[in-house]
Amino acid sequence: MVVTNAPTADENGSKEGTARSFIAASEILVNPDIARVYTDILLNQPTTNSSIERRLDLAGSTTSMRVGKLKNLDIVEDVSSGKESQLRTDSLFLPVGEGETRILLDPLTIAAYGASGEVSEIELFVDRHGKAKLLMAVEQTRAYLSGEVTRRGAADRLNVDEIEAISITQALEPIIALFVKAGLIDDSFEHDVHDRKIRNTPYVFEQE
Incomplete structure (x- = not known):
């Protein structure tokens, strides 16, 4: 690819x-x-x-x-x-802002938003907190998977309660893992994502 x-x-x-x-x-x-x-x-x-x-x-x-x-x-x-x-x-990358406030709209963010019509946990999170917070949730889920933060730490960074943080990070994990499997990102995981969860995302990656 x-x-x-x-x-x-x-x-x-x-x-x-x-x-x-x-x-x-x-x-x-x-x-x-x-x-x-x-x-x-x-x-x-x-x-x-x-x-x-x-x-x-x-x-x-x-x-x-x-x-x-x-x-x-x-x-x-x-x-x-x-x-x-x-x-x-093409992979669509759009940096916004500078320094510590800089964010990056990227294909993974788009995939997460695209899943909101199929995954109730993502849809509910967007309804409650908006798309901007979803982008932050993608960042914090990647941080959790890499071992940088705990789920409680992700909740604190997102300024949501721990139950919501658990729900949204668990919903986003298989999408992130699928992007790794497809070679679109190169994250290394401290926490494994089971293949069964990856197969249950709203996306299919056919090119092995």
């Missing part, structure tokens, strides 16, 4: 790439269904509409509409002219 960063101002000598990334991220992060299709393409590229339909259990018209939206955002493209187009995408 070849994964490249979305263009940035430094790469193309202008602000156009950064603006395009900002617009794409803004659009994706208001629609978990679009975020989920983007994540599926990223995990399994190159892929086809029919494969997306099968993996995500979507109707053909629904898949075409969501893929079309991603194409309009210039983050999914056709890379072949065969009977059925092969689809590819």
Whole structure:
């Protein structure tokens, strides 16, 4: 799997790439269904509409509409002219802020948000605390898995009660582990995530 960063101002000598990334991220992060299709393409590229339909259990018209939206955002493209187009995408990275307040909107954040329509614990967390807190929850779940913090420590950093922290970190763990398995991130875990939990995420990674 070849994964490249979305263009940035430094790469193309202008602000156009950064603006395009900002617009794409803004659009994706208001629609978990679009975020989920983007994540599926990223995990399994190159892929086809029919494969997306099968993996995500979507109707053909629904898949075409969501893929079309991603194409309009210039983050999914056709890379072949065969009977059925092969689809590819870029990893979307958008840094916001500077110094200690700097955050990074990235494919893992998008995947977590995309799962909110399928995983009740994530949906409830977003409803209660918003998408910004979900991004922080992804960071703290990675910190927990790496052994940097306990679940109680994650709760303190998120400023939520411990039960909520346990619920959201457990919901996010298999998505993070799937990204490691797919080679999209290279985190090392102190706490293992069972393969059964990974298989139960709203995503399927088929390219072993």
